[in-house]
Amino acid sequence: MFEPSFKKGLLAVLVLCFLVQSVLVYTDHVDLELSAKAIEGRRLYHESACQVCHQLWGQGGFLGPDLTNAASRVDETRLVSLLTVGSGQMPALSFNPRQIDQMNAFLKEIDRRDIGGGELRMGDPSTGTNVQEAFESAIIDLVPPTGTAAGFETFRTGMCKSCHFPFQTSIVGAPDLSTTGERLSETELIEVLTSGRPEAGMPPPVPELSTGQIDDLISYFFWLNANRAELEGDTHARQEDRTVNWRSLPWWEYR
Ligand code: HEC
Ligand code: HEC
Structure with missing residues (x-):
């Protein structure tokens, strides 16, 4: 199905990911000191495979919520x-009172905003904005003229934004x-x-765009171009305090 060169490329990417992950884990100096009880809780966390369904600092499975x-x-x-x-969908695990106490200690001790909040990689859940949403709210705040606003609406509600991202290919x-x-x-x-x-x-x-929708989309693209600098600045400003400082995240949970 794939060209051999593609397979080689893919393998190289996977090996690179593995190396980057290893370097991050072994050079991690973030020290999250846990009590003996919490360390037992952490052991239980791994042994009971909580990470299959839950994330810590945004990493892990996605069936259940982030537990950071x-x-x-x-x-x-x-x-x-x-x-x-x-x-x-969370299964019965029959923890005994001692194990519950240990898990409780672990969850309490990792819940520290200075080390990092949960769901970081998906954006701050309290504001619920990712790049796309920041971009869209920047557009709405700039109040585009009527036809342009209709074009934006067609773009926003169609399939378009699953392929076209703001300010990048x-x-x-x-x-x-x-x-x-x-x-x-x-x-x-019009042709495109x-x-x-x-x-x-x-x-x-799909569905085919009407002449009116095409007109509105075109005025939206020209308006976007005319206001590009302002919109880009505003989008970044909205994202600013939401970037993840990778170095500050603890990677020890994978050791
Ligand atoms: C098979 C997947 C699965 C496994 C394994 C699992 N959970 Fe869950 N967990 C869930 C789901 C789904 C929910 C949401 C349940 C609900 O809302 O009723 C949940 C909810 C929770 C919550 C409540 C979170 C909140 O914000 O309300 C905690 C705490 C929790 N799980 C801890 C654990 C711990 C600790 C383990 C390991 C011992 C574990 N879970 C294992 C799927 C799982
Ligand atoms: C499946 C992904 C996908 C979807 C969905 C999609 N596009 Fe595209 N679009 C592309 C790609 C890829 C190109 C570049 C084509 C090329 O290189 O000639 C493109 C090119 C364009 C262009 C020409 C841009 C230029 O500067 O050359 C416009 C305009 C455009 N798309 C608008 C839209 C609109 C409006 C929608 C929603 C109705 C949409 N696209 C949906 C993938 C997509």
């Missing part, structure tokens, strides 16, 4: 019930549409928005 700050949310009565009879090669106004004429834009460029990875829009 669970101690602030889950009281002890609920924890007892979770670790004995389970809840929803996405991995599938979909270009940054805020600079399209400099590259393409109106005629060329009608037939796509299937050979280059841009599918013909």
Whole structure:
């Protein structure tokens, strides 16, 4: 199915990921001091495979919620019930009172904002914004004129944004549409928005766009281009305090 050179490339990428991960783990100087009881809790966490369904600092499985700050949310009565009879898709684990106490200590001691919050890699859950959402709220705050706003709405609610990302070319090669106004004429834009460029990875829009929708999309792209600098600055400002400082995250849980 794949070319041999592609397989080699893929293998090289996987090996590189492994090396980067190993370096991060072994050069980790973030010291999260845990009490003896919490260390027992951490052992139970791994032995009971909690990480298959839960994340710590955003890493792990995604069936259940991130547990980095669970101690602030889950009281002890609920924890007892979770670790004995389970809840929803969380299985019954029949922890005894000593084990519950250890797990409780572990969850309490890792719940430290100065070390890092949960779900970091998915953005701060309290604001619920990722790059895309920051970009969209920047657009809304700039109050585009009516036709442009309708074009933005067509773009935002269609499949478009699964391939086109703000201010960058996405991995599938979909270009940054805020600079399209400099590259393409109106005629060329109509052509792309009608037939796509299937050979280059841009599918013909489904459902087909009406003439009115195409007009609005085009005015949106030109407006985007005219306001690019301001929108880009605003998008980054909204993202600013949400970047993850990788060095400050503890990697020890994988040791
Ligand atoms: C098979 C997947 C699975 C495993 C394994 C699992 N959980 Fe869960 N856990 C869940 C799901 C799903 C929920 C959400 C349950 C609900 O909302 O009713 C949950 C909820 C929780 C919550 C409440 C979190 C909150 O914010 O409300 C805690 C605490 C918790 N689990 C701890 C653990 C611990 C500790 C372990 C290991 C001993 C574990 N879980 C193992 C799936 C799992
Ligand atoms: C499956 C991914 C995908 C989807 C969905 C998609 N595009 Fe594209 N789009 C692309 C790719 C890839 C290109 C670059 C094609 C090329 O290199 O000629 C592109 C090119 C374009 C261009 C030309 C940009 C330029 O500067 O050359 C426009 C305009 C465009 N897309 C608009 C849209 C709109 C509007 C939608 C939603 C209705 C949409 N696209 C949905 C992948 C996608």
